[in-house]
Amino acid sequence: MNAAMIDRYAKLAVGFGANVQPGQIVTVNAELGREQLVRAVAAHAYAAGAKHVEVNYADAFVRRARIEHGRDGAIGFAPSWQVERIHEMGQQHVAQITIEGGIDPAATAGLDEEKLGADQPPTRQEYLKLVVDRLINWTIIAMPTEPWARQVHPDLAADQALERLWSQVVNICRLDEDDPVVAWQARMTRLLEVAARLTERRFDAIGFRGPGTDLTVGLLPSSRWLAANFHTAGGIEHHPNLPSEEVFTTPDPERVDGSVTSTMPLQIEGTIIRGLRVRFEGGRAVDIDADEGAGMLRARAARDEGAPRLGEVALVDADGRIGPHRTVFYNTLFDENAASHIALGHAYTFALDDDADHARANHSSIHIDFMIGSAEMEVDGITGGDRVPLLRGGAWQV
Amino acid sequence: MNAAMIDRYAKLAVGFGANVQPGQIVTVNAELGREQLVRAVAAHAYAAGAKHVEVNYADAFVRRARIEHGRDGAIGFAPSWQVERIHEMGQQHVAQITIEGGIDPAATAGLDEEKLGADQPPTRQEYLKLVVDRLINWTIIAMPTEPWARQVHPDLAADQALERLWSQVVNICRLDEDDPVVAWQARMTRLLEVAARLTERRFDAIGFRGPGTDLTVGLLPSSRWLAANFHTAGGIEHHPNLPSEEVFTTPDPERVDGSVTSTMPLQIEGTIIRGLRVRFEGGRAVDIDADEGAGMLRARAARDEGAPRLGEVALVDADGRIGPHRTVFYNTLFDENAASHIALGHAYTFALDDDADHARANHSSIHIDFMIGSAEMEVDGITGGDRVPLLRGGAWQV
Numbered sequence: 004m005n006a007a008m009i010d011r012y013a014k015l016a017v018g019f020g021a022n023v024q025p026g027q028i029v030t031v032n033a034e035l036g037r038e039q040l041v042r043a044v045a046a047h048a049y050a051a052g053a054k055h056v057e058v059n060y061a062d063a064f065v066r067r068a069r070i071e072h073g074r075d076g077a078i079g080f081a082p083s084w085q086v087e088r089i090h091e092m093g094q095q096h097v098a099q100i101t102i103e104g105g106i107d108p109a110a111t112a113g114l115d116e117e118k119l120g121a122d123q124p125p126t127r128q129e130y131l132k133l134v135v136d137r138l139i140n141w142t143i144i145a146m147p148t149e150p151w152a153r154q155v156h157p158d159l160a161a162d163q164a165l166e167r168l169w170s171q172v173v174n175i176c177r178l179d180e181d182d183p184v185v186a187w188q189a190r191m192t193r194l195l196e197v198a199a200r201l202t203e204r205r206f207d208a209i210g211f212r213g214p215g216t217d218l219t220v221g222l223l224p225s226s227r228w229l230a231a232n233f234h235t236a237g238g239i240e241h242h243p244n245l246p247s248e249e250v251f252t253t254p255d256p257e258r259v260d261g262s263v264t265s266t267m268p269l270q271i272e273g274t275i276i277r278g279l280r281v282r283f284e285g286g287r288a289v290d291i292d293a294d295e296g297a298g299m300l301r302a303r304a305a306r307d308e309g310a311p312r313l314g315e316v317a318l319v320d321a322d323g324r325i326g327p328h329r330t331v332f333y334n335t336l337f338d339e340n341a342a343s344h345i346a347l348g349h350a351y352t353f354a355l356d357d358d359a360d361h362a363r364a365n366h367s368s369i370h371i372d373f374m375i376g377s378a379e380m381e382v383d384g385i386t387g388g389d390r391v392p393l394l395r396g397g398a399w400q401v
Numbered sequence: 402m403n404a405a406m407i408d409r410y411a412k413l414a415v416g417f418g419a420n421v422q423p424g425q426i427v428t429v430n431a432e433l434g435r436e437q438l439v440r441a442v443a444a445h446a447y448a449a450g451a452k453h454v455e456v457n458y459a460d461a462f463v464r465r466a467r468i469e470h471g472r473d474g475a476i477g478f479a480p481s482w483q484v485e486r487i488h489e490m491g492q493q494h495v496a497q498i499t500i501e502g503g504i505d506p507a508a509t510a511g512l513d514e515e516k517l518g519a520d521q522p523p524t525r526q527e528y529l530k531l532v533v534d535r536l537i538n539w540t541i542i543a544m545p546t547e548p549w550a551r552q553v554h555p556d557l558a559a560d561q562a563l564e565r566l567w568s569q570v571v572n573i574c575r576l577d578e579d580d581p582v583v584a585w586q587a588r589m590t591r592l593l594e595v596a597a598r599l600t601e602r603r604f605d606a607i608g609f610r611g612p613g614t615d616l617t618v619g620l621l622p623s624s625r626w627l628a629a630n631f632h633t634a635g636g637i638e639h640h641p642n643l644p645s646e647e648v649f650t651t652p653d654p655e656r657v658d659g660s661v662t663s664t665m666p667l668q669i670e671g672t673i674i675r676g677l678r679v680r681f682e683g684g685r686a687v688d689i690d691a692d693e694g695a696g697m698l699r700a701r702a703a704r705d706e707g708a709p710r711l712g713e714v715a716l717v718d719a720d721g722r723i724g725p726h727r728t729v730f731y732n733t734l735f736d737e738n739a740a741s742h743i744a745l746g747h748a749y750t751f752a753l754d755d756d757a758d759h760a761r762a763n764h765s766s767i768h769i770d771f772m773i774g775s776a777e778m779e780v781d782g783i784t785g786g787d788r789v790p791l792l793r794g795g796a797w798q799v
Contacts, residue, residue, distance in 0.1 A: 025472075026474075028480050035433075035436065035458070038433065038460060038462070041460065041463065042460070042462045042463060042465075042466060045462075045463045045466040045467070046466040046469070046470050049466050049467055049469075049470035049471045049472075049475060050470045052472055053471075053475065054472075054474055054475055054478060055467075055475060055478050055479065055480055056463060056466065056467065057480060057483070058460055058463050059457075060433070060458040060460070062436060062439065062440070062456055062458070064436070064440045064443075065439065065440060065443045065454060065456050067440075068440060068443040068444040068447050068454065069443070069447055069453075069454065071444070071447075072444050072447035072448045073447045073451075074423075074447075074450055074452075076424075076452055077447060077451065077452055077453060080452060080453050081453065082426050082453055082455060082489070082493070083489065083493075084482070084485060084486040084489040084490070085455075087482060087485065087486075087489075088482040088486065091480070091481060091482040091485075092482070095480070095481075
């Protein structure tokens with residue numbers, strides 16, 4: 004991608020996305036291969052007055068070495084200073100920019116799924132606290148790389164695949180607009196309106212019916228619908244996902260029942276889970292099955308009491324820019340914003356108006372979204388015996 | 402380089418170099434571009450029983466963004482958790498493997514030398530403490546990359562330059578021996594014998610005379626000569642530099658007088674200092690001049706009271722494997738082991754037999770070696786009025 008477009012993307016992430024403030028420390032996380040965008044982000048962050056930009060490049064092949072050669076105690080371990088670092092990031096209210104994208108399939112090919120599932124360090128849970136307590140202003144973006152592009156467009160030559168993926172990302176992130184910020188503000192305004200209307204109805208539950216799916220997700224009495232327009236506890240507005248096309252809220256982790264078939268493959272840290280089917284009873288995922296990769300997700304969902312319960316339910320209409328590309332991106336940031344989704348694990352308690360509901364929301368060391376929406380999926384709001392249509396053919400009915 | 406040789410190099414670094422122990426946390430530092438060796442090191446470290454391998458990839462272009470766009474407070478700043486991390490690494494007695502090599506000249510081209518000089522974070526001083534207190538077993542190696550190879554062999558095509566630099570590194574690191582460890586042990590035995598003989602003489606000072614150089618470096622009463630065969634306070638033997646061809650000791654920071662002309666260019670974090678000339682009075686570098694890059698070194702030498710004083714004096718004979726390549730490597734790990742050298746900054750107090758001398762040794766937040774040896778350099782041991790020849794034409798006289 005040309006340097007001017009990279010610069011535009013970085014500027015959007017630093018400004019509209021994380022909204023970096025003068026004097027803030029900025030942490031940047033990226034898998035290797037995204038250096039060009041990382042450096043542009045660093046330049047924009049320093050230009051915005053950042054006191055420091057700390058870049059952490061992750062290398063999926065180092066994790067491969069751990070899974071292959073590490074002794075038992077090595078799986079899922081993190082040095083104490085890494086956990087302390089995350090805690091301090093919250094205390095010092097950093098800004099954080101994560102640059103995602105696919106992971107080279109060679110980094111995970113043939114590895115033990117149970118070990119991959121178990122290899123989640125304690126830093127993850129510490130990080131979820133920062134998000135839930137709204138201590139940091141953060142955003143996640145993604146940068147196309149050749150391994151990712153080959154995964155998304157396997158029928159194209161590598162360079163064409165990369166070019167095509169970039170053009171899709173540019174379109175989806177509104178970088179092709181005269182002013183991407185204005186375009187995003189317009190979309191956010193629309194999503195916030197929908198969220199407000201959903202909140203007003205105070206539905207008792209959301210129902211999903213479609214091929215392979217008949218699921219009821221109970222809500223809590225004070226569940227408020229949000230769009231991905233967040234404010235830190237200190238009042239810094241930020242947009243945690245670019246792109247974001249969803250409205251979401253926090254469900255009742257005790258009242259989820261039925262079966263759901265995922266409508267898209269799910270990629271978790273390089274492991275791809277295909278044909279995922281989950282059955283819930285009394286809020287708990289009692290069966291997790293898949294055509295491929297189930298072991299990894301089962302291991303994650305067995306980590307703690309809250310891991311097999313829901314922490315999020317999100318609705319996505321067909322007006323977003325991702326769906327029309329009719330592309331599976333093998334990346335949750337993109338795929339979850341093309342389709343309604345639910346997440347196993349920790350809940351965003353800030354989506355609950357009543358503090359009394361906070362203790363009822365789900366608590367876990369994981370948070371894993373998976374996609375359940377499609378044009379065929381009928382989504383209803385349920386109150387008492389009434390079912391109110393919310394989405395039909397991907398269009399809002401409210 | 403082929404995977405088998407990379408594997409051999411990694412094994413040498415993990416075993417003979419850092420001597421990673423079962424259950425240790427291993428920190429790996431590398432500039433981007435050295436992923437292949439980093440991953441092989443990670444695999445060998447896990448196979449050796451490491452509890453965790455933490456890889457930190459540095460990106461010189463992120464530093465470039467800081468120098469170009471960072472506000473005043475950003476230069477030389479590090480988040481508190483980075484300093485705390487180094488402290489904890491010492492408390493937890495990690496093993497550390499640093500993979501050096503050249504830095505792409507594009508990362509520093511045209512940057513303000515004063516800012517580059519000032520941009521040393523407090524983590525550096527904290528790290529020097531770990532080394533001086535012998536809290537960690539560590540090693541430094543280097544991996545050829547294309548930008549480095551082009552710097553070393555500018556007359557060759559890029560691929561040929563890389564191939565040539567690799568073949569030199571393989572030779573210098575004894576990776577071309579049937580058993581590199583046996584070859585290194587033989588060389589270390591020889592260097593330790595020389596060091597023992599030098600220590601026995603208890604010279605009052607070392608004299609250097611050669612083109613542009615007439616320098617006397619006073620020693621402390623208990624200065625002991627060492628080779629790069631270290632033991633942690635807990636007793637783990639390790640080899641901190643691969644390659645290493647030097648014997649060295651800790652000088653008297655108050656008794657260094659005369660002038661010295663560096664015999665090789667010096668590369669500090671990508672900045673190249675050519676034609677360096679330093680004049681010392683009463684131990685202090687009172688003039689630092691150079692044909693190129695002086696500003697960067699002057700800024701470093703002005704950081705604290707000890708920065709313009711010597712913390713190390715090292716002698717290198719012509720039997721090592723680096724000199725015969727007649728190559729300037731633009732990398733201190735290689736160049737300092739081709740020629741006698743001195744270092745501005747912090748002293749290795751463990752090279753002093755008498756605790757009373759520890760307080761007299763130099764203390765600083767910097768440690769910067771520069772090369773002063775050559776075939777023309779006459780190195781003498783001085784006691785009273787006597788000058789005993791130590792090196793003539795690169796050959797030991799003792």
